[in-house]
Structure formats: structure tokens, C-alpha cells
Amino acid sequence: MAVKAFTLSQIAWYRTMSDAFRQRGLDADELLVKCGVPIGSTDEMDVNHLSDLFSAMWELAVTLTGDPSIGLTRVVHPLAAFGVVSHMLLSSTNVLAAAKCLARFAALVSPTFAMDVVREDKHYAVSFAISGGRRPVPMQRFDFLASVFLAGAQWITGKRLVPNVMHVPFPEPADAQPWREAYGCPIVFNASSFRGEFNIADFEQPIPTSDPAIADMCVRMTEQAAQDMGDHFTGKVRQLLTRILHKGDPRREQVAEMLCVSERTLQRRLSEEGTSFAELVDAVRRERAERMLARGFLSVTEMACELGFSDPSNFYRACKRWFGLSPSSLRVTQ
Structure with missing residues (x-):
């Protein structure tokens, strides 16, 4: 990727x-x-x-x-x-x-x-x-x-x-x-x-230096700075997934709407950067799962919820695919 x-x-x-x-x-x-x-x-x-x-x-x-x-x-x-x-x-x-x-x-x-x-x-x-x-x-x-x-x-x-x-x-x-x-x-x-x-x-307390005109100008400048820095689309999707994962299984149309693009554009831009929506969801879940399993203080059900799995059995199958072991076994061996 x-x-x-x-x-x-x-x-x-x-x-x-x-x-x-x-x-x-x-x-x-x-x-x-x-x-x-x-x-x-x-x-x-x-x-x-x-x-x-x-x-x-x-x-x-x-x-x-x-x-x-x-x-x-x-x-x-x-x-x-x-x-x-x-x-x-x-x-x-x-x-x-x-x-x-x-x-x-x-x-x-x-x-x-x-x-x-x-x-x-x-x-x-x-x-x-x-x-x-x-x-x-x-x-x-x-x-x-x-x-x-x-x-x-x-x-x-x-x-x-x-x-x-x-x-x-x-x-x-x-x-x-x-x-x-x-x-x-x-x-x-x-x-x-x-x-x-x-x-x-x-x-809701006001900022003393508030200025709507300057704020609008700064937002435009910040948007341009992000483009100049090469704020790549994959990174935006990964960050968004990290924020919403605990709310449930991320849907492609939901993420596209939050990024103000069409589903087709979402798929195309991720493809241009060598990945896909499903691959990013899986990668973000695996990274978070590794960290939670390493700490070990959440139950398997709690971890499944935090990772957006609708059923703990889906988390079980994902762990077997990622790590070759069940989440319960991994919590014991950490």
C-alpha cells in the first residue's frame, strides 16, 4: 500500500x-x-x-x-x-x-x-x-x-x-x-x-482576538497549506476511521459523506494511492486491536465494540486471521 x-x-x-x-x-x-x-x-x-x-x-x-x-x-x-x-x-x-x-x-x-x-x-x-x-x-x-x-x-x-x-x-x-x-x-x-x-x-466562551474575516481567510490558507504539504487522501480516511470506529462498522457511504466526496470518488482516490476502503478499515482495526490486547484490561466484548464489530464472533475471526490466535488467547499471552 x-x-x-x-x-x-x-x-x-x-x-x-x-x-x-x-x-x-x-x-x-x-x-x-x-x-x-x-x-x-x-x-x-x-x-x-x-x-x-x-x-x-x-x-x-x-x-x-x-x-x-x-x-x-x-x-x-x-x-x-x-x-x-x-x-x-x-x-x-x-x-x-x-x-x-x-x-x-x-x-x-x-x-x-x-x-x-x-x-x-x-x-x-x-x-x-x-x-x-x-x-x-x-x-x-x-x-x-x-x-x-x-x-x-x-x-x-x-x-x-x-x-x-x-x-x-x-x-x-x-x-x-x-x-x-x-x-x-x-x-x-x-x-x-x-x-x-x-x-x-x-x-462557548469567546476568544478575545476573534475576527470572522481573518478566521475565514486563515481557514482558506490552512486548506491550501494542507494541499501544499501533500495531505494525502489515505491519511484523511485513516484519521476519520480512527475517530468513528467505536461507533460501529464504518460504512463507505458514511465516510464519503463526512469527507464531502462521492463514494465513487472515495474509491477512486484510495485506488490511486494503492489501497481500498476495506483494506484501511482492516488495517486500522488491526493496529487498535494490537494495542488493546497488549494492555489487556478490556474484555473481548468491550474490545469488539471499540473496534466497531457488531458481533464479538467477527472480532474472534479477525484475530485468528491477523494473529493466528483467538483474542482470549492473546490476552493471556500478552
């Missing part, structure tokens, strides 16, 4: 990570060398390689600092590396509008994660998913996503944004106090996904 190639110099998220590492006395380029990764800022890699690289860097950062909460580090200027995206956020009407823009253009910040913003009853829910790679994604990568989001919201509003509750898909650390202090709210560990719930009023 043809996958878009990236260089580190193109990735705003790498520069943001570098700032966080610098605050903790670490050098991102040195981390690359110590990880044994023969990659430079202009060397090309696909999204799977990039995701594995980021995971390796955070794992090594934990080892070098002895601090498992290092992902909670708040960079001084959280949106400084985002370029035109930062201007788009600053000119948005309110936090909700800015969050939706960030979710829309997440691939421009980094092709390795997806973001979703939805209203659920009496709150807004913001969820993050990290896709790609064969290496288990460490907790610190999710921590850093939340840290930048919260710091960015404070940067553009001048007020601290505090979740009502955070859901974290990892076991509770031996000392969870740094997480409680960073989020300022109750935390549900061993959750099925990484998400925060926020007051409606907090998300």
Missing part, C-alpha cells in the same frame, strides 16, 4: 515535542540518535514509521528523566509551531469553534493523531486517537496531546480550561497526583478511549 512520506522538518508536532523536551533538559535530535533511529530532519518516512519514532522518543525520555509524567509538560508557547493553524485558532469565535478547526486540520499538525469534538447531553467531549505504527503507544503521547490542547486553550482565551473528567486508557500510575494536578479534575483510568469532558459554558 502506498503511504505518504513525511520529513520531520514538516511536522509541527515534532517541533512542539522538541520544545517540551528542551524544557526538561533533553534534546530531540539527541533522542533520535539514542533511539538508534537513522533518521534526519530531511529523511522521508511513512506515518507508521513516524508514529513509532514518536513513541520511542517518549519512552526514552521517561527512562532518561525517571519521570513517567513527563508527557504532562506544558510548553511555554503551545501553538508556536503550528504556523497558520495558530492564527486560525486565535481568530476563531470561541473555544468550540477553535477545537473543531483543530480537529479538522489535525493532520496538518501531525499525521499521527486524530481529534474529535462532539456535544453529549450536558457537556462537550474531546477525544484523541493515535494511529499508525507497530509499536505500542505510550501513555506520555496521549498526556502530551491533552497538555498542548489545554495549554493552547488557555493561551487563546487567557483563562484556564479545566475538564469535568478525563478518561485515560491506561492503568493508574503508582503516583497519580501529577495527573490530577495537571488536569485539575477526576480521572477515570483504564478507560476505553482517551477523552475529556468539558462544560458547555467553557467551550
Whole structure:
């Protein structure tokens, strides 16, 4: 399958990570060398390689600092590396509008994660998913996503944004106090996904620098920047699948509608990039299944639901095809 190639110099998220590492006395380029990764800022890699690289860097950062909460580090200027995206956020009407823009253009910040913003009853829910790679994604990568989001919201509003509750898909650390202090709210560990719930009023608070005309211009510029960067169609579909998989078996017509294209165009553009809709659904499911099975704290039925399978028996057959073992056996052997 043809996958878009990236260089580190193109990735705003790498520069943001570098700032966080610098605050903790670490050098991102040195981390690359110590990880044994023969990659430079202009060397090309696909999204799977990039995701594995980021995971390796955070794992090594934990080892070098002895601090498992290092992902909670708040960079001084959280949106400084985002370029035109930062201007788009600053000119948005309110936090909700800015969050939706960030979710829309997440691939421009980094092709390795997806973001979703939805209203659920009496709150807004913001969820993050990290896709790609064969290496288990460490907790610190999710921590850093939340840290930048919260710091960015404070940067553009001048007020601290505090979740009502955070859901974290990892076991509770031996000392969870740094997480409680960073989020300022109750935390549900061993959750099925990484998400925060926020007051409606907090998300509807205006941004002081809001300007509709500038916001429209920034959106157009951001769309052009995404095209110039080669924001490939396969990556968009993968990120969308990562966001909606837990809602049920993804349908091609549903995804085409969400991407504002016809089913025929969806099929044609994926074919041009060497893949198909069915292959992408299968690949995203397999990647998420590997990570969930490695953690082992969800039941087989819960994992089947998170992967969008309508029947756990379908998940069973998929595991046999992917790994040669049943999901129950894999949970035992992890």
C-alpha cells in the first residue's frame, strides 16, 4: 500500500515535542540518535514509521528523566509551531469553534493523531486517537496531546480550561497526583478511549482576538497549506476511521459523506494511492486491536465494540486471521 512520506522538518508536532523536551533538559535530535533511529530532519518516512519514532522518543525520555509524567509538560508557547493553524485558532469565535478547526486540520499538525469534538447531553467531549505504527503507544503521547490542547486553550482565551473528567486508557500510575494536578479534575483510568469532558459554558466562551474575516481567510490558507504539504487522501480516511470506529462498522457511504466526496470518488482516490476502503478499515482495526490486547484490561466484548464489530464472533475471526490466535488467547499471552 502506498503511504505518504513525511520529513520531520514538516511536522509541527515534532517541533512542539522538541520544545517540551528542551524544557526538561533533553534534546530531540539527541533522542533520535539514542533511539538508534537513522533518521534526519530531511529523511522521508511513512506515518507508521513516524508514529513509532514518536513513541520511542517518549519512552526514552521517561527512562532518561525517571519521570513517567513527563508527557504532562506544558510548553511555554503551545501553538508556536503550528504556523497558520495558530492564527486560525486565535481568530476563531470561541473555544468550540477553535477545537473543531483543530480537529479538522489535525493532520496538518501531525499525521499521527486524530481529534474529535462532539456535544453529549450536558457537556462537550474531546477525544484523541493515535494511529499508525507497530509499536505500542505510550501513555506520555496521549498526556502530551491533552497538555498542548489545554495549554493552547488557555493561551487563546487567557483563562484556564479545566475538564469535568478525563478518561485515560491506561492503568493508574503508582503516583497519580501529577495527573490530577495537571488536569485539575477526576480521572477515570483504564478507560476505553482517551477523552475529556468539558462544560458547555467553557467551550462557548469567546476568544478575545476573534475576527470572522481573518478566521475565514486563515481557514482558506490552512486548506491550501494542507494541499501544499501533500495531505494525502489515505491519511484523511485513516484519521476519520480512527475517530468513528467505536461507533460501529464504518460504512463507505458514511465516510464519503463526512469527507464531502462521492463514494465513487472515495474509491477512486484510495485506488490511486494503492489501497481500498476495506483494506484501511482492516488495517486500522488491526493496529487498535494490537494495542488493546497488549494492555489487556478490556474484555473481548468491550474490545469488539471499540473496534466497531457488531458481533464479538467477527472480532474472534479477525484475530485468528491477523494473529493466528483467538483474542482470549492473546490476552493471556500478552
